[in-house]
Amino acid sequence: LAKTTQPISMDSYEGQEVNITCSHNNIATNDYITWYQQFPSQGPRFIIQGYKTKVTNEVASLFIPADRKSSTLSLPRVSLSDTAVYYCLVGRYNQGGKLIFGQGTELSVKP
Amino acid sequence: EAGVAQSPRYKIIEKRQSVAFWCNPISGHATLYWYQQILGQGPKLLIQFQNNGVVDDSQLPKDRFSAERLKGVDSTLKIQPAKLEDSAVYLCASSPDRGSYEQYFGPGTRLTVT
Numbered sequence: 001l002a003k004t005t006q007p008i009s010m011d012s013y014e015g016q017e018v019n020i021t022c023s024h025n026n027i028a029t030n031d032y033i034t035w036y037q038q039f040p041s042q043g044p045r046f047i048i049q050g051y052k053t054k055v056t057n058e059v060a061s062l063f064i065p066a067d068r069k070s071s072t073l074s075l076p077r078v079s080l081s082d083t084a085v086y087y088c089l090v091g092r093y094n095q096g097g098k099l100i101f102g103q104g105t106e107l108s109v110k111p
Numbered sequence: 112e113a114g115v116a117q118s119p120r121y122k123i124i125e126k127r128q129s130v131a132f133w134c135n136p137i138s139g140h141a142t143l144y145w146y147q148q149i150l151g152q153g154p155k156l157l158i159q160f161q162n163n164g165v166v167d168d169s170q171l172p173k174d175r176f177s178a179e180r181l182k183g184v185d186s187t188l189k190i191q192p193a194k195l196e197d198s199a200v201y202l203c204a205s206s207p208d209r210g211s212y213e214q215y216f217g218p219g220t221r222l223t224v225t
Contacts, residue, residue, distance in 0.1 A: 034212045043115075043202045043216025044154065087153055091212075098167060099214060101153025 004088045009106040018075045020105050022088030025069050033064060033071045036087040038104070044087060048073070075107075083109045113137065115217035117203050123223045129191035132220045136184070136205030142166075143180055144214060145188050146202040154202055160186065161209045193224045 005023040012018045024033070032051055036044040048055055050062040050071070061074040075082055085104040116135040124130050136143050141162050146154035157176065159167040162183040171178070175194070180186040190197055200221050204214040 032212055041218070043204065043219055044214075045216065046213045049212050098156055098159065099154075099212075101155070103151075104153055 004090055004102050006086075006088050006102065006105045008103060009108070011108050011110065012078055013110050014079055015077050018078050018082070018107060018109075020073045020075075020086055020088075020107070021070055022073070023070045024088070024090045027068050027090055028092070030092045031090050032092065033062065033068075034089045034091075034099075035060070035062065035073050036089065036101070038085045038087065040084075044101070047086075078107075078109045080109050080111065083107060115203055115205055115215055117201075117217040117220055119220055120218065121221050121223075123225065124193055126195055126224050127192040129189065130193055130222060131187055131189045132201050132203075132222075134186045134188070134203030134217060136186070136203070137215055140205035140207055140215070141183070142206045142209050142211065143186050144204040144206075145178055145186070146204065146216075148200045148202055148219070150199070157188070159209075166209060190222075193222075195224050198222060198224045 032049055034049040035047045037047050038044040048057055048060050048062045050064055052064050055062045063072045085106050087101050087104040089099055115137055118133050122130055143160045145157045147157050148154040157171045158178045160180040163180045176190055178188045200219040202216050202219045204216040206214045
């Protein structure tokens with residue numbers, strides 16, 4: 001299973017765009033990249049998933065370069081309610097794999 | 112649609128006592144997971160069920176932890192006897208099928224062992 005590395009914490013201000021980068025140098029051909037968000041006292045929530053290039057949904061964008069050794073989660077115009085822990089996961093879940101969470105990035109959005 | 116339900120939300124017990132957690136997954140979801148989340152860490156998978164069969168329990172401390180999913184719907188996770196290091200949040204999640212990257216998590220049960 002590919003190991004992921006992401007910053008332990010990040011600070012931002014309301015209205016800014018936040019980019020969280022995750023490194024996964026040993027990603028395998030069949031691995032997908034998935035991001036989860038966890039608010040305090042809640043279970044994690046799926047945000048976005050991708051394989052290559054760019055994926056966008058109503059919550060975030062995911063940028064994956066051609067070599068797929070890293071990925072960047074982009075949150076546009078964050079608000080205080082985006083304060084949470086963000087987890088980057090890599091694996092072939094759709095082939096029976098399992099989610100392995102790392103420590104995540106604790107994002108703090110300030111007014 | 113209703114989300115994953117868990118109870119109780121909080122539990123405080125003394126070490127060596129037993130405790131049980133209950134989970135009701137989203138209707139129709141075949142796969143159910145139990146995770147343990149220690150403060151400051153990401154969730155760790157304890158056991159995965161596909162319908163009422165165990166798919167993966169490689170990280171379940173079987174000397175003290177047990178889990179069952181009768182009739183392929185609700186599930187119960189039990190700890191007996193509890194240790195101080197079992198203090199954590201126990202999360203239940205479900206997904207429509209095995210290995211889905213999109214799992215739906217419940218609110219968790221916060222266990223404190225004193």
